[in-house]
Amino acid sequence: MTFLVGQSILEVKAGAPNNGRGEDNRGMVKQFKTGRDVYPYVSAQASRRWLRDSLPAGEATSPVVRSGEGKKQQAYTGGRPDLYVDDDLFGYMIAVKADEDGAKKGESKTFMRDTVLATGTLVAVVPTVPVMDFGTMSRDMGPDEHPVIHEHEMYTADLAGDLLLDLPRVGAFETGGKSAKPAVPEPVAAAVVEGGGSRMTLRGVDCVRLPLAERRRRVAVLLRTMAVVKGGAKQSAHYGDRTPGLLILAPLLGGTNPFTRVVRERERTTYFDADILREEIEAWSGELDGPVRIGWAPGFLGGQRDRARSDLADLIKGEKLIFGHPRTVLNGLADEFEAGAHDEWFEDPAA
Template sequence: MSFLVGKVVEEVVAGAPNNGEGLDNTGTVKRLKVGRDIHPYVSAQAFRRWLRDSLPADEPRSGVTRSGSGSNQQAHTAGRPDHFLDDDLFGYMVAVKKQNYQRDTVLATGTLVSVVPQRPTTDFGTMSRGFAAGENPVIHQHELYSAVLAGDLLLDLPRVGVFETDGSGLRISISEPIAKEALAGGAESVTFRGVSAVRLPLPERRRRVAVLLRALAELRGGAKRSLHYGDRTPALLVLAPMKGGVNPFTRILAAREGKPVFSADVLAEEITAWKDELDGPVRIGWAPGFLGDQRKSVEKELAQLIAEELVIIDHPRILLRGLASAVEEGKHDGWFEDAPA
């Protein structure tokens, strides 16, 4: 059994990819405060929306049903993880007619927070096109910033395409009729982590992981693209298969002298400490030009680990697409199986 864990890093240049609630006619970006420092961020919900929107156009998405009105509204997806990759990997909760079905997310994502404190700037704009001479323009303002944002990732591979059918409370993922339909379509009944479950055929489970990895390689999205369009593919990505699901790579990016720095010494020490839990090399996708010449110095510091094939460094797109193909070809099937109790 393995979990793909790691970190995704976005480089925002003069952008406003995720906005908060407007204030005094000013569109604000999301931010958090650590002491007196301001750190812009992109919420996990927004990042997951980018990832869902980056799925291939021909990949079916789960439809959304909205009901109620006013403060009593609710919305839910179809709750059909057997049919839809996004219901499978992103999770859902469906509560209708006293029936509750919930799927905890298979893909866990952290908030993408600026590594270095940054104070957003306010852009002042006006709208006066077509106004008569002497008329006052309509004034508007919004915030933007430049920053390197980083957040954690975890993909629970054994749970891909596996749906609980008993347990307690909201742990049940699908109803009995849906389970029967899935079984008739080629799924199998299994006991998974102590509960009964339905598991899709392995080729489909491989395919879903491959689609997700390729979508991450082609990531796009973000707010205010008309004014602040920018690249949203990962500038830096760290992925490693871990047997226990611990993510020891959360501290590999640090702020030093007001700049983000990749800490090769931290990575090397974590690899040594967790070597018994690693189920393959640590893959580092590093876009050319990101963080200046740090990539060259990191490659020198990690030369021994690279020589031992404990670390692989490549372009994020090449790395992700290569891993997707390897998964699809069945080279990592052991990652999909839970270890015996």
């Protein structure tokens, strides 16, 4: 079974991309403390929302259903991974009425899909204390009137978060099993098969699977969206690039991510450690199912990009490493998926 694993590093300049609860009428960015150090972060929920909102205009997204009031409110997506790429890749949980899934009168059933795209919290590599931005609203106020004061936090930092895409589960939906709740009811499963899909067993669980061409397309859509992702809070005052400044992606058997320590803190700066990357590639050579891909935007981390390319020149020449711009790397990999170059990555030998 092949997974795409790695890490995405986002450069935030004087931004407030994800806010927490305010205090004393002040807007606060999300952050946590370890001892005396403060680490701003962007939650996985927020970064996944950015991806969903950045999907191509022609890509339909799952409608959200909201019901109940007060503490009994519920909100969930349509739960149709056969129709919507976001339900397929991001997962969901939904309770349906009896007449929707064929259960007996008075019964209900829960359908759940574990995420296919796992994303870690984007956390500052180097601790930094957010600053308070002070502003006023005084337009059209007289000379004797006091302006309305508003404050909110912002910060500059490089945020790093892990990534994992479970390729065999793209477009494969559980229909039942002793250890897993079904992702779709039987009428939906039947519609998938009638539409050209197939029934199969994946990791001991009965599933239906979309045609290969659609599974290829969905992975390509995700990769291209990662190359153009945008979003974040307070864009009117703190607009900034939200595409990766640095990206590590590797096809790995088994789903372990050994590349989480390549980008680390060194002397209070963000540091790309080529020696760690080299040793991890050697240690996991038997599990790597293709070259490691490094997408690195020019200018990010100054001269470290050129130094890393030089230090890793032998791996690049030996085709163990692909090095380029994040956009080029992501779009190139998407092209390869669409051309069928990685069809074997969708298969699970244990299935």
